[in-house]
Amino acid sequence: MSALRKSIGRVGQTPAVLVLVVALAALVAACGSTAATNEASPTPSSGATVAEATWTEADLAGVETDPSLTAALPASIQSSGAIKCVSDIPYPPWEYFDPPDSTNPAGFDFDLSQALGKKMGVTVKFIDMPFDSILLAIKGGKADMSMSAMYDNEERQKAGFSFVDYTFDGTGILTLKGNPHGITGLDSLEGQTVACESGTTQQAFLTNLNKQFAAAGKPKMQILVLPGQPEALLAVKSNRAIADLTDYSTALDVAKTTGNGNVFEVVEDPAAPYDPQMDGIAILTKNTALVDTVQKALQALMDDGTYGRIIAAWGFVPVESVQVNAGPAYAASHVTKVE
Template sequence: MKAAPFLTTVIAILSLGACALTSEPPATVTTTAAGDGQASSAAAAVPAVAADSALHDLLPERIKSSGVIRVATNIPYPPWEMYTTAGGQQPTGIDYDLSQALGAKLGVRASFDHMSFDGMIPAIQAGKADIVMAGLFDTPKRRQTLDFVDYAKDGYSMLVAKGNPHGLKDVADLSGKTVAVQSSTSEEASLDKLSERFASEGKPGVTVLRFPGDSEAFLAIKSGKAVARVQATSAAAYAVKTFDDGNAFELVNAPSVTEQFGGGIEGIGVAKSDGELRTALQQALQALMDDGTYLKILAKYGVEDIALTKAEINQGTE
């Protein structure tokens, strides 16, 4: 099924009474086996994947017994995770499709459970989720709590209004400007450091508008409340392509953006104590890379350039 335009995604979230844009999600969205309507269509978009009994045997007993891997995520973050229709609750996106393919390869069902961004890692720690899939960067700080099965590489770009009305060319132009960001992300911490750097150079800092939801940060640019958003290039490029049919935003790609914000490797987060699950996921992901399923999923969203060829553990840098 073709991914819905990003504006439709925003409308879908807003139609929930803005609850999904708060730090407390309105409800847990848990997918079930494909039935009829939207779920069938979304499932049909993912290449058929056959279960591998040897990989299934690698899973921890609790998951073999329950038949479910509980995936913590934060919707929306196109193209990684979003809803298929306005007002719907059927997820789609890179992480959703890949989670379903991994589950199929391992011979279990993968739920896809929406929660606040800053609640995902605590959910793993509390045993309320098994893994995190949310376009999450594998960083040394996060590896204090989680191990990561790495599955994509990405850089950073500045997302600005169409026509770039403020003439932004690189990170130096953010001095004295207002920038939108989603709270608890690596971008938020990097913007604070950038503002401190400007202050040490005698320049005006960055005014950071912090939002609990990804959609609010996009809307802040569209409404003129912020001049830019610094974001992983995959997500920013998808917003440029889909929001208002490509008429709302454009990208500023400059080496200084990735140098300041780091870019890096996205990974599937797993508790450090969950070695059996980590190994099973790593081998299942490698199987999907080898048989072409992984690349087909990325191609569906036009982001083949973020692909990795090896499923490795904890290879991200700061």
């Protein structure tokens, strides 16, 4: 994360952040699985019963293609008729496989990507890839863009990426059910082993937090960096780590759906979610035709009500207008305006 909270202790929560908490909590109610999960495995699962009830294949078929957007796409995409969109799966409720033992993508990012493809008149191929390989794949020409709950921040922009921002999230602490280690907030993590997924903003968050611990004369954490969310959950379940730092929305969903809600819980801290951020569609900045066209397509979905329906189906926080590289500044101004 580009902007870590300056205070490590329990920080008072603004009404705006409270609105984000309520909205993300509503997400769990919207996305809770109706199917029993496998208690032997911590792999996250997320049922899509509510999303399917409010956003269906028939709804997708009803999205009207805009030929002017098709014509504005890069020539290579017009020729192939497809956009290669990479995503780290599973990471519910953003993306997951349905059923879990299949390779059929589902989730909020998937639904929105398919609507964008329909609006632009091309197929969006949703491709599974480890999170820490996503930006490298786009830079190397193996993919065109990514929708993977990725924060739009200054570091990634400086690395040559632009973000078409489409919702908000923040960071939460996920631990075992019953909170056996008595975690109350970030201070509780000092001197402990904490898991996170490689290449995420949570990894940077923990690294910066360790610097603050050291400056305050407190014992540093051992940061257990793992290749994916399933591995991070397994580390917590096997007591290799006392907690997993992950997106707040994902923490809520995992706690709700894994083992019928009996395996994990989200630490209740008035300061959470930590540092609300913008999530964006990552595209190479130099690929201006694709950045501009995706922005216009998303705005068109907003104008015709499609975006609102998908956002409501999954319970995420909507943006007011489609912007590029708005990042943390927009997130802060947005939540400030919400009373």
